[in-house]
Amino acid sequence: MSEFTWSARVYWEDTDAGGVVYYANYLRFLERARTEWLRARGHSQTGLAVDPGVLFAVAEVHIHFHRPARLDDLLTISCQPQLDGATTLRFKQQVHRDGPHGELLATASVRVVCVGSSSFRPRRFPPAIIEGLH
Amino acid sequence: MSEFTWSARVYWEDTDAGGVVYYANYLRFLERARTEWLRARGHSQTGLAVDPGVLFAVAEVHIHFHRPARLDDLLTISCQPQLDGATTLRFKQQVHRDGPHGELLATASVRVVCVGSSSFRPRRFPPAIIEGLH
Amino acid sequence: MSEFTWSARVYWEDTDAGGVVYYANYLRFLERARTEWLRARGHSQTGLAVDPGVLFAVAEVHIHFHRPARLDDLLTISCQPQLDGATTLRFKQQVHRDGPHGELLATASVRVVCVGSSSFRPRRFPPAIIEGLH
């Protein structure tokens, strides 16, 4: 199973008045890691929307928040995709804080469906994207 | 079981280049409805942070995205809280599009823990907040 | 000169770890008021993008931040449009905190250009939108 990681710094924009990262913003970090996983395989979502004309729609997110991230933290977001039929990918994702303790901050499972960029109906993932996954 | 609903308009800020509401932003709509549910019971989170010194931390979100919301849509967000022990509330939440069809766009379950506003350790919910819930 | 106002509540999503509304998020409040000004005149941006095929692009923002807005504040955002040639509107906008003191929090000037929704080139504003403005 392949694993991919991406880093993100916590800026003011990510935090809320509780002094920690706003809960919805973890989903932004998760999405950046998935996008960069795809880019690392040689694909951009802009390109795929044109040829072969597909988008990746998030159908389900299940996330547990273990510890809060704070301003200036450097985060490592992991991304471990698994095929679930021809039209669905399930990503296991984790968010860790960088540093000596490397604490686990959040754990998520994200279900993504490949859809036609005009029809919005399920389509098979392009073979080049899912090559080597199982 | 009590149900509460709140409305939100979809503005440019909520959408993404796919032409629909960005997936993380549904969590903002869900949070507005929970905040307004609390306000409807006579409490503000700013007030509760000072007296009795508690915050509500989201520990878990499980959300299914059924259909996309779009610019200019008027959304109705429901919020149905249930007690789960002395320190935890589970909210069943739904997002519908207003209009003749009233389509269901998203369904979520959100687990919120009451914590001390300095200690961040679990605390019992203030009785006034959970009165009448079960 | 016409003036229009719109209200917005400050939620967790709007704040940052400084305990106040994040500076970029005032631009969201300003945009909501401009959108609702347009809706009050009977137009939606979704509709105008299709017929007559125009979008409103922000070309310039000049904003002064006087006092911070905080969680739970109810804000009033004003919007005073003035024509500046056939393709440009200038909006004078203010953000006040509701309440006995009604403090002025921010003052902005926003220049909006009417552009073709495919060409992105300047177009005259549809007459129905600018009727009665000067």
Added chain:
Amino acid sequence: MSEFTWSARVYWEDTDAGGVVYYANYLRFLERARTEWLRARGHSQTGLAVDPGVLFAVAEVHIHFHRPARLDDLLTISCQPQLDGATTLRFKQQVHRDGPHGELLATASVRVVCVGSSSFRPRRFPPAIIEGLH
């Protein structure tokens, strides 16, 4: 005069239904560059809030939007600070799209005031931060 640059990728979270970066989100990119300029000088805002107990409050932003940024664009944000009295810094900032044409997308002037982190009253900038600026 010192110049500093920082890079940012455009993700889905940054875009809106117009297919371009939402206008308020340029202010996030500008802030990331200012924060990283400070970090490059050896300071974090989290640290400065504790010792010597100062925050940097944005008092004014003047921004011109020249061309839209789009999904997947890599942006370069520049940051050129100038002292304006003992308590104020003015940042000239630009956003360029990376690539063969290196187009200028936005130009901004941002006025930042040093304030006490509890008092919120103007304070002199710590000497270490403004060393070498004029």
